[in-house]
Amino acid sequence: MPVGTEVAEEQADHIRQLRERGLPQTFIEGGIKGKAVGFGSGDAAGTIYKNYYGTPLVDPVDGRVPGDELDRLRELYVAPATHTALVDHLVKHGVAVLRGAPGSGRYTTALLAAQEAMDTAVVVLDAQAGVRRLVREEGGLQPSRGHVLEGDGTEWANELRQQMLIRLREATYRRSPLVIVVDDHVPVGSLTGHVVEHEVADRMRFQVLERHLTVLLADRLPDCRKLLEHERLREDLRGRRSVAEVAALAGQLVRRVTGGDDIDQIVQGLGAELRAKAVKLLGPPQKAGADGARRQEVSLWSRAFLLACVVLDGTTLSRVSRESHRLAELLHGVRSPSSVPEMPLFEESVQDWLGHSDVEFTDWAGNPVGARHPECLVRVSQRGLGEAVMEVLWHDHSGARGPLLEWLDSLVVRGEEDIRVSAAQTVGLLATLDWAYVHEELLVRWASDKGEHADRRRFAAAWALERAVADPLLASRVQRLLWRWSQRREFRACAQAAYGTRIGAKFPAEALSSLERIAGSGMKSVWAAVREIYAAGSRAQILARLADWSASSHHWLRDDAAKCLQGLSRFRGERAVTVFLKEPDPREHLLRLSRRVLLSSSRSHRQCGWNSMRLWVERAGDEPALDELVAEFFAELPEPGVEGDSLREQFLFYLRLWSHQLPDGETAAHIHFLMKEEWSK
Numbered sequence: 001m002p003v004g005t006e007v008a009e010e011q012a013d014h015i016r017q018l019r020e021r022g023l024p025q026t027f028i029e030g031g032i033k034g035k036a037v038g039f040g041s042g043d044a045a046g047t048i049y050k051n052y053y054g055t056p057l058v059d060p061v062d063g064r065v066p067g068d069e070l071d072r073l074r075e076l077y078v079a080p081a082t083h084t085a086l087v088d089h090l091v092k093h094g095v096a097v098l099r100g101a102p103g104s105g106r107y108t109t110a111l112l113a114a115q116e117a118m119d120t121a122v123v124v125l126d127a128q129a130g131v132r133r134l135v136r137e138e139g140g141l142q143p144s145r146g147h148v149l150e151g152d153g154t155e156w157a158n159e160l161r162q163q164m165l166i167r168l169r170e171a172t173y174r175r176s177p178l179v180i181v182v183d184d185h186v187p188v189g190s191l192t193g194h195v196v197e198h199e200v201a202d203r204m205r206f207q208v209l210e211r212h213l214t215v216l217l218a219d220r221l222p223d224c225r226k227l228l229e230h231e232r233l234r235e236d237l238r239g240r241r242s243v244a245e246v247a248a249l250a251g252q253l254v255r256r257v258t259g260g261d262d263i264d265q266i267v268q269g270l271g272a273e274l275r276a277k278a279v280k281l282l283g284p285p286q287k288a289g290a291d292g293a294r295r296q297e298v299s300l301w302s303r304a305f306l307l308a309c310v311v312l313d314g315t316t317l318s319r320v321s322r323e324s325h326r327l328a329e330l331l332h333g334v335r336s337p338s339s340v341p342e343m344p345l346f347e348e349s350v351q352d353w354l355g356h357s358d359v360e361f362t363d364w365a366g367n368p369v370g371a372r373h374p375e376c377l378v379r380v381s382q383r384g385l386g387e388a389v390m391e392v393l394w395h396d397h398s399g400a401r402g403p404l405l406e407w408l409d410s411l412v413v414r415g416e417e418d419i420r421v422s423a424a425q426t427v428g429l430l431a432t433l434d435w436a437y438v439h440e441e442l443l444v445r446w447a448s449d450k451g452e453h454a455d456r457r458r459f460a461a462a463w464a465l466e467r468a469v470a471d472p473l474l475a476s477r478v479q480r481l482l483w484r485w486s487q488r489r490e491f492r493a494c495a496q497a498a499y500g501t502r503i504g505a506k507f508p509a510e511a512l513s514s515l516e517r518i519a520g521s522g523m524k525s526v527w528a529a530v531r532e533i534y535a536a537g538s539r540a541q542i543l544a545r546l547a548d549w550s551a552s553s554h555h556w557l558r559d560d561a562a563k564c565l566q567g568l569s570r571f572r573g574e575r576a577v578t579v580f581l582k583e584p585d586p587r588e589h590l591l592r593l594s595r596r597v598l599l600s601s602s603r604s605h606r607q608c609g610w611n612s613m614r615l616w617v618e619r620a621g622d623e624p625a626l627d628e629l630v631a632e633f634f635a636e637l638p639e640p641g642v643e644g645d646s647l648r649e650q651f652l653f654y655l656r657l658w659s660h661q662l663p664d665g666e667t668a669a670h671i672h673f674l675m676k677e678e679w680s681k
Contacts, residue, residue, distance in 0.1 A: 011417075012528065012531070012532070014417065015417055015421065016532065016535060018417060018418050018421040019421055019425070019463060019466065019501070021314075022421055022422060022425045022467075023425070023466070023467060023470065023502075062123060062124070062125050062126050062140055063123065063124055064121050064122070064123050064124075064145075065111060065121070065122045065123070065124060067121065070111065070112065070115055070122060073108055073111065073112060074112055075215055076211055076212055076215055076247070077108060077112060077211075078204060078207045078208050078211050079109075079112075080105065080109065080198070080199070080200050080201070080204060081199070081201075082098070082100075082106075082109055082196060082197070082198045082199060082200075083109055083112070083113055085196055086098060086109065086110070086113040086179065086196045087113045087116050087117050089196055090113060090114065090117035090118075090146075090177040090179070091117050091177075093169055093194070094168075094169050094175075094176075094177050094178070095165055095168045095169045095177070095178045095179075095180070095194065096177075096178075096179050096180070096194060096195075096196050097160065097165070097179075097180045097182060097188070097191055097194050097195045097196065098110050098179050098180065098181050098182070098195075098196050098198050099182050099183070099184060099186060099188060099195055099196070099197055099198060100181075100183070100184055100197065100198025100199070100200075101183065101184045101198075101242070102152065102183055102242075102244075102473050102474075102477065103242030103243060103244035103245065103473040104198055104200050104242055104243055104244075105198075105200060105208075105242075105243040105244070106181055106198040107148070107150065107181055109198060110148045110179040110181050111124075111146075111148055113179060114146030114147060114148055114177055114178075114179050115146050117146060117177045118144065118145065118146045118176070118177055120144055120145055120146060121145055121146070122145065122146040122147070122148060123142055123145050123146070123147050123148075124147075124148050124149075124150075125140055125147055125148065125149040126140070127149060127150045127151065127152075127154055128154065128483075130154065130155075130156040131149065131156055131160070131164060131168065131180065132156070132164070134149075134168060134178070135164070135167045135168060141175075141176045141178065142176060143175050143176055144175065144176065145176050146176070146177050146178075146179075147176055147177065147178040147179070148178075148179050148181065149178065149179070149180050149181070150180075150181045150182075150476075151180055151181060151182040151183075151186065152181070152182065152183050152476060152477060152480065154480060155484070157182045157183075157186050158186060158187065160180070160182075160186070160190070160191060161190050161191075162190055162191055162192065162193075162194065165191065165194045185436060200243055204243065205237055205243065205246045206234070206237060208243055208246045208247060208250070209228070209237060209246050209249065209250050210228055212246075212247060212250030212251070212254075213227060213228060213250055213253065213254065216250065216251075216254045217254060217257060217258075220257060220258070223257050223263060226263050227253060227257070227263060227266075227267070230263065230264075230267050232267045232270070232273070233267050233270065235276075236249075236267070236270040236275075237249070242473065244472065244473055245473075248472070249270075253266060274382070274384050274385055274387075274388035275388050275391065275392060277358070277382075277385060277388065278385065278388040278389040278391070278392040278393075279392050279396070281306055281357070281358060281389060282303060282306070282389065282392055282393055282396070282397065300328055300331055300332060301324070301325075301328050302357070303328075303331070304324045304325070304327040304328035304331055305320070305321070305324040305328075305357060306357045306389065307324070307327060307389070307393065307404070308320045308321075308323045308324035308327055309324075309357050309359050309378050309380060310380060310385075310386040310389050310390065310426075311323075311408070311411070311422055311423060311426045312378070312419065312422055313378070313379055313380050313386060313422070314377055314378070314379055314418075314422075315377065315378065315418065315419065315422075316375070316376065316377055316378070317361065317371060317376045317377070317378050319419075320378045323407075323411070326407060326410070327403070327404070327407045330403035330404075330406055330407050331400060331403045331404075333403075358380070358381050358382065358385060359378050359379060359380055359381055360378075360379055360381045361373065361376045361377065361378060361379075362376075362377050362379055363375050363376070363377065364377065387429060390426070390429055390430060390433070391433055394430060394433045394434060395433070401437065402441075404430075405427070405430075405438070405441055405442050408423045408424075408426055408427055408442075409423075409442065409446075409457075411423035412424060412446075412453075412456055412457060412460040413453040413456055413457065420456065420459075420460060421463060423460065424459075424460035424461075424462075424463035424464045424467070425463055425464065425466075425467040427442060427443070427460070427464040427467075428463065428464035428465060428466065428467025428468040429467055429468075431443070431464060431465075431467075431468040431474065432467075432468055432470075432471040432473070432474060435468075435474060435477065438464075439481075442461075442464075443461050443464060443465070445457075446458065446460055446461035446464075446494070447461040447485065447491050447494035447495075448490045448491055448494070450490075458493050458494040458497055459497050461494050461497075461498070462494060462497035462498035462500070462501055463501065465478050465481075465482070465498050465501070465503060466498065466501035466502055466503055469502075469503050469506065475506070478503065479503075479506075479507050479510065482495045482498050482499065482503065482514070483510065483514065485498075486499075486514040486517065486518065492518060492523070493524065495514065495518075496514075496515065496518055496524065496526055496529050497529065499511040499514060499515055499529050499533065500526075500528060500529030500530070500531070500532035500533060501532060501536070502536045502537075504529065504532065504533035504536065504538065505533055505536035505537045505538050508533060508538040508541045508542075509541070511529075511533060512530075512533070512541065512542070512545045515529055515530060516545070516549070516557065519549075519554075519556050519557050519560045520552070520554045520556060520557055521556075522554075522555075522556045525556070525559070525560055525563065526560055527560045527563040527564045527567055528567075530542060530546070530560070530564050531564065531567050531568060534564075534568055534571075534575070535571070535575060539575070539577075539580070539586070540580070540583075540585065540586045540589070542564075542568075543577070543580065543586050543589040543590050543593065544586075544589045546561045546564050546565065546589070546593050547561075547589040547590075547592040547593040547596075549561040550562070550592065550593050550596035550597055550600075551592075551596055555602075558596075558600065558602070558605065559602070559604075559605065561593060561596075561597065562597045562600065562602070562604070562605035562608040562609065563608060565577075565593055565594065565597050565608060565609060565612050566608040566609075566611050566612045566615075569611075569612040569615040569616060570615060572619065576619065577590060577616075578616055578619060578620075578623075578626060578629070578630065581626075581629040581630070581632075581633055582629065587633070590633075591633070591636060591637065594609060594612070594613075594633075594637060595637050595639070595647075597609035597612075598610070598613075598637065598647060598650075599643055599647065610650075610654060613634070613651075613654065614654070614658060614662075616630050617630065617655070617658055617662065617667060617668050617671060618662060618664075618667075620667050620671065621662075621664035621666075621667035627667055627670055627671055627674070628674060630671055631670075631671040631674035631675050631678065632674075632678065634651055634671065634675055635674075635675045635678035635679060637651075638651070648679065651675065652672065652675075652676070655668050655669070655671055655672040655675070656668075656672065659672065
């Protein structure tokens with residue numbers, strides 16, 4: 001393998017570790033604890049259509065929602081005023097456009113209203129197929145069934161017209177009511193008379209929490225009442241953005257209560273206290289008193305230092321201090337410190353700023369050190385406080401949004417790798433607070449940039465989306481955004497990079513299909529993205545797809561298949577491809593891939609194959625019993641015929657060569673012996 005390739009892959013490994021360090025490490029969904037964005041093995045995860053708490057998980061194809069799922073939803077459901085209006089509209093007109101914000105409970109409302117309007121089963125329609133197919137004969141609507149079609153992120157949602165809905169009304173009236181769910185950014189000017197606005201009153205958040213706790217803690221009603229009467233829980237509830245978040249909070253509380261935790265401790269661990277601390281840290285600016293003296297309040301420079309600590313958590317104090325000055329200048333609206341007459345360079349110090357930051361100092365090993373230590377690293381002292389600071393800043397100090405994004409952009413284009421990753425993931429966090437603003441102001445610009453720093457900005461957009469997709473309210477939106485970007489030339493490189501994060505492990509089938517389309521066009525190799533999806537967990541699916549690519553009529557797909565075989569062979573431990581030598585189906589995919597690469601008409605492809613086989617032989621010397629598995633696999637690669645005979649001779653030649661070249665030549669010699677013994681049977 002060329003030296004340059006090894007260096008590039010080592011850098012990719014380093015960046016992957018930086019990204020994983022900055023991502024949320026755990027999540028709890030359905031009582032299962034696991035990686036926040038690893039999503040299990042990837043192979044078992046499948047494509048998720050909806051993952052809001054308490055909503056059925058339905059694949060994005062036409063499919064009936066199980067009746068027991070609908071019963072469970074209805075048991076936990078608090079009907080908004082929209083519900084009755086939607087049912088009445090469906091009974092009268094047969095088709096309705098339900099418009100509301102993601103996470104507001106609109107999807108559940110659509111399901112249950114469609115069921116009630118027809119008093120029957122509900123079918124979820126394939127979102128990507130659009131609405132035009134529904135007006136055709138056998139278009140997808142099933143008689144005597146309610147239907148739900150979601151338009152978030154689809155092109156057809158913005159193209160809905162009254163004429164189309166009139167035709168749908170003819171197809172649905174009294175036979176198969178249809179609810180088209182769209183987000184609150186879809187224009188409705190041309191849909192007069194067909195739109196039902198989904199609005200949720202503030203009081204509903206407590207009603208949703210009360211209903212969930214009452215149902216889920218039916219055998220612990222005293223604990224349920226104590227939770228609902230707790231004032232701090234009500235404070236925390238006021239900070240929740242959506243019905244979906246409230247439902248997720250209820251699930252978290254139920255698991256803690258059933259686990260035997262004390263009610264007061266449970267409530268104290270919620271976000272209200274963190275937000276209160278963040279509000280205090282981002283307190284009001286300094287103001288002059290009646291006597292002209294300044295009160296001891298938080299200055300602009302202290303705020304900037306706090307924000308720099310949050311974004312650059314884990315970096316050196318000198319770097320945090322330097323970047324905090326740049327941010328302060330942006331927040332003040334100037335570029336030169338000399339133009340700020342009251343800049344407190346000698347009135348304040350880092351020690352003053354630390355009093356408003358709640359941070360601690362450690363060395364690289366995590367041991368506490370003093371601020372003057374030469375390797376002093378700054379770390380936010382309380383887990384979750386950084387996210388709370390950003391949330392309070394974004395919602396309570398809106399004037400800081402633009403300067404903050406400008407500063408984060410500057411970190412992305414001129415910072416080191418760890419700085420770039422931290423800045424990008426902060427943008428991803430901000431996207432979970434205000435998707436539309438961050439998407440329009442930064443993500444689109446980063447993804448389509450063609451300037452000097454285009455590569456850095458594209459990868460930053462990908463890493464930001466990787467952080468944002470951990471929010472269940474944004475998962476489907478990010479999925480559809482990348483699907484659209486993969487169709488457009490100016491965004492395709494960013495989509496490729498984003499699929500090469502843990503987003504690809506969450507949506508492996510879609511990611512690999514998009515990457516296959518990009519690779520087949522010959523525009524750019526996608527093997528680096530495939531490697532990252534493999535590393536994130538979707539290993540068996542990757543091998544199956546690469547085996548298909550290796551037999552493709554497109555040269556570029558075969559080229560990427562060969563590069564991927566070589567690149568993936570570098571992984572060790574649980575990620576090593578040799579792990580699949582013990583599993584029948586993945587082993588078959590690996591067998592087809594290896595055989596086709598080794599027998600390729602391209603010399604460079606064959607070289608990738610032999611480099612991979614050498615890596616396997618090297619590893620066989622370090623892992624017990626692996627040499628026998630490798631020998632058995634190698635012996636099976638040559639098939640009867642002229643090509644098979646030639647491949648046997650090449651294997652014997654390379655194994656003799658490697659027995660002299662490798663530090664552990666005995667392993668290669670032993671595999672050589674085992675293969676000859678196998679072929680002699």
